[in-house]
Amino acid sequence: MAFTIKVNGNTHSVDVDGDTPLLWVLRDVLGMTGTKFGCGMALCGACTVHLDGSPVRSCITTIDSVGDSVVTTIEAIGATAAGAKIQKAWLDREVPQCGYCQSGQIMSASALLASNPHPTDADIDDAMSGNICRCGTYVRIREAIKQAASGQRG
Numbered sequence: 001m002a003f004t005i006k007v008n009g010n011t012h013s014v015d016v017d018g019d020t021p022l023l024w025v026l027r028d029v030l031g032m033t034g035t036k037f038g039c040g041m042a043l044c045g046a047c048t049v050h051l052d053g054s055p056v057r058s059c060i061t062t063i064d065s066v067g068d069s070v071v072t073t074i075e076a077i078g079a080t081a082a083g084a085k086i087q088k089a090w091l092d093r094e095v096p097q098c099g100y101c102q103s104g105q106i107m108s109a110s111a112l113l114a115s116n117p118h119p120t121d122a123d124i125d126d127a128m129s130g131n132i133c134r135c136g137t138y139v140r141i142r143e144a145i146k147q148a149a150s151g152q153r154g
C-alpha cells in the first residue's frame with residue numbers, strides 16, 4: 001500500500017505494508033541509515049526520530065500511524081536551532097565513543113532543548129533516560145546538553 005510521508009522537508013511516496021515500522025522505511029526504503037536499529041522494542045532509544053518535533057521510537061512507530069506528521073531525522077536535525085546547538089556541543093565535548101547510540105541521543109537532546117531551553121539535571125535525566133549507551137557516555141552527554149543550553153563554548 002502506498003503512503004506519503006514528509007521527511008526532512010521532502011515528501012516521499014513509499015509502497016509498504018501499513019504495519020511496517022518507520023525505522024525500516026527510513027533505512028531500507030529511503031536509504032537514510034543515520035537512524036539506528038538497536039533493540040526493536042522501544043527499549044534503547046537508538047532509533048529516535050522526531051514526529052512534529054517530539055521524540056518517538058521509530059522501531060515501534062508504524063508507517064500507517066505517521067499520517068501528516070513531519071518526520072525529522074539525524075540527517076536534518078542540524079538545520080534546527082536546537083539541533084545545531086546540540087551537535088556543536090557534542091563535537092566540543094567529544095561525546096561519542098563507538099557512536100552507535102549517538103544519533104538517538106542527539107535527537108532526544110535536541111527535542112529537550114527545543115521544548116525546554118534551560119533544563120535542570122532532573123529534566124535532562126528524565127528526557128534522556130530512555131536512551132541507552134553501552135559505552136557509558138552519560139556524563140559527557142549531560143555536560144554537552146548543559147553547554148548547549150548555556151551557549152558556552154567547550
Ligand code: FES
Binds near residue numbers: 044045047059060
Ligand atoms: S531500536 Fe527502537 S528503541 Fe531500540
Ligand code: FES
Binds near residue numbers: 098101
Ligand atoms: S557511544 Fe557507544 S553505545 Fe553510546
